[in-house]
Amino acid sequence: MKNLIIQQARVLDPNSRTDQTANVYIQDGTIVAIGDQSTTLENFHDAEKVNANGLWLMPGAIDLATWLREPGLDHKATLASETRAAAASGVTTLCYQPDPATSIDNSAAVNLIRKINQGLQLANVEVIGNMTFKLEGKRLCNIGGLKRVGCVGVSNAWQPFENLNVMRRAMEYASTHDLTVFMYPLEHGLAAGGVMHEGEVSTRLGLPAIPAAAETVAVAQIIALMELTGSRVHFCRLSAAGSVRLIRQAKRDGLAVTADVAAHQLYLTERNVLDFDPLCHVRPPLRAQADRDALLQGLSDGTIDAICSDHQPHELDAKLAPFQQTEPGISALETLVPLTLRLAEDGVLPLLQALRKITFNPARIIGSPAGCIAIGAPADLVLLKPDVLWDFTLEKMLSQGKNTPFAGWSFHGQIQRTWLAGHTVFQAQEAN
Known part of the structure; x- marks a missing residue:
């Protein structure tokens, strides 16, 4: 070279x-x-x-949450299409999220992803493995084996655990192997099939809703299990003001906790759903203005460590049904850096602090030496x-998924x- x-x-x-x-x-x-x-x-x-x-x-951005789809959901996106989009968008490291259709239960699955990506060499792809077999929340995966093959963490994604004891044992197992647990806080019983934030807008639209308590209750449970197990937890995709308060207190108490927020949660609220726009169907749902304000404050005071894209590319048909029947998620890889820079432009965060949320901080969360401009x-x-000044258009998007608001x-x-x-x-x- x-x-x-x-x-x-x-x-x-x-x-x-x-x-x-x-x-x-x-x-x-x-x-x-x-x-x-x-x-x-x-x-x-x-x-x-x-x-x-x-x-x-600048350092290349490190995205903690990308649903890269391949192998298993190649009709939505491929590693080739998404890493190409990443390179053009200033993102050099992607964290591959486990999904029921692209389950990462064993070393063979990790090695396959790595092999495909090595043939592309457009971005680093770090893998987050399953906590339970097929993400069913019942039987623990070989977490030690996933650590040995190079997984940077383990998660059960949005899938529920059978009970809190299974969650506890999975957290203990991960802690034994010094692996970060990536937790998606959601009390599924309270969510009850909801598709948007429970509030004035959901009442007006007549859509089944998810209360903010579905997230905050889960955050409280996980923090309690952290104290019991001594595990290191990264909270994924915070969306509620109550969750920010709980994470802030957990940090004050000295727990090994970090957290992220999806970039779209910093700009959009439940009011963006008023016209039943399926492009704003996301999980966790877009919440109230007060929640958005709390997320921005959490970024400013260091409670929230990282901003991610929560990139979920979909085929066109996935967003063409009535709102509650569409698949949640935004094709967000190509807006991560622009939306983060806008926080600095708008005076929400100083420029270096905003950049830190997508570079150095996520690098430390996954144990990467990247995310900085330093000797070595x-x-x-x-x-x-x-x-x-440039316009973001569907025609310019390189991601296979065009589902963006x-x-x-x-x-x-x-x-x-x-x-x-x-x-x-x-x-x-x-x-x-």
Whole structure:
């Protein structure tokens, strides 16, 4: 691999709080120097040089929640289509979520995903394995075997456990192998087949609803089991104000807890469902404005560690039925970075803090050395042109799934180039 110098970029590293104009030197896929050191570094006289004057250089985004569909649901999306979309969107690491149709019960399933992705080499794909066989919530998987084959965590996704004792034993098993448990907090009895947030809008529309308590009750149960088992838990997709309060208190109590929120929850509320828009059918549901405000506050004060896409690509027919019969989820991979940058643009979060939520923090949650611009770190990097205003349209989407409520939105900041371990995986036509 040819050595690379990214020259005169505005280097934004959320971990070290670096915001400076500098050169970045890359050798064998690793960052070896930062600054004006061309006269002191050997083997860089014939390096590839990229003029990044006026551009931002950031760590590649790390998305904790992507439902990549293949193998098993290839009619919705494939690893090829989604990693290509990731590269073009500044996302260099994807966390593969377990799903009943794409169950990750054993090492063979993990190795198959890894083999497919190695043939593509457009993004890192980290796998989160099953806690229970086929996610049925009854019989524990070989969690130790999943750890040995490289899973970065285990989860039962949105599927219920048969009882709390099974959940407890799964958490203990994961803790024994020093694996993070990715928990989706939902008390299924309270959810009772609901499709949107329980409140004024659901009453007006006559749709079956899910109270915020269905999430907060589950969060409280999981925290209690954390104290019992000593396990490390990451809470996935918070949506309710009460959940934020509980996580905040758990952190104050010293529990090994982290949490994320889907980017769309920071912009949309239950009112976006008023016209029965199936593109706004998500799980957990879009909640009230007060919940959205609490999520933003949780991001600001550090209660919520990460922002993810919760990327769920669907085929066209999945969103063409009446609202309650459609499949939940948004094709969100290509809006993760733009929506996060808009938080900084709108003054909700400082720029480096916003970037930290999609880079360094998620990297630490999965134990990745990426997510930062530092000597010795992998050169998973993104070059962005900050002053470009562009429109997000269905025609421009590279994901196989076109199910997004953000079509037609305008964003500042356009990806010019993406590197994975120093290798270019995306380059805009107008980039230098």
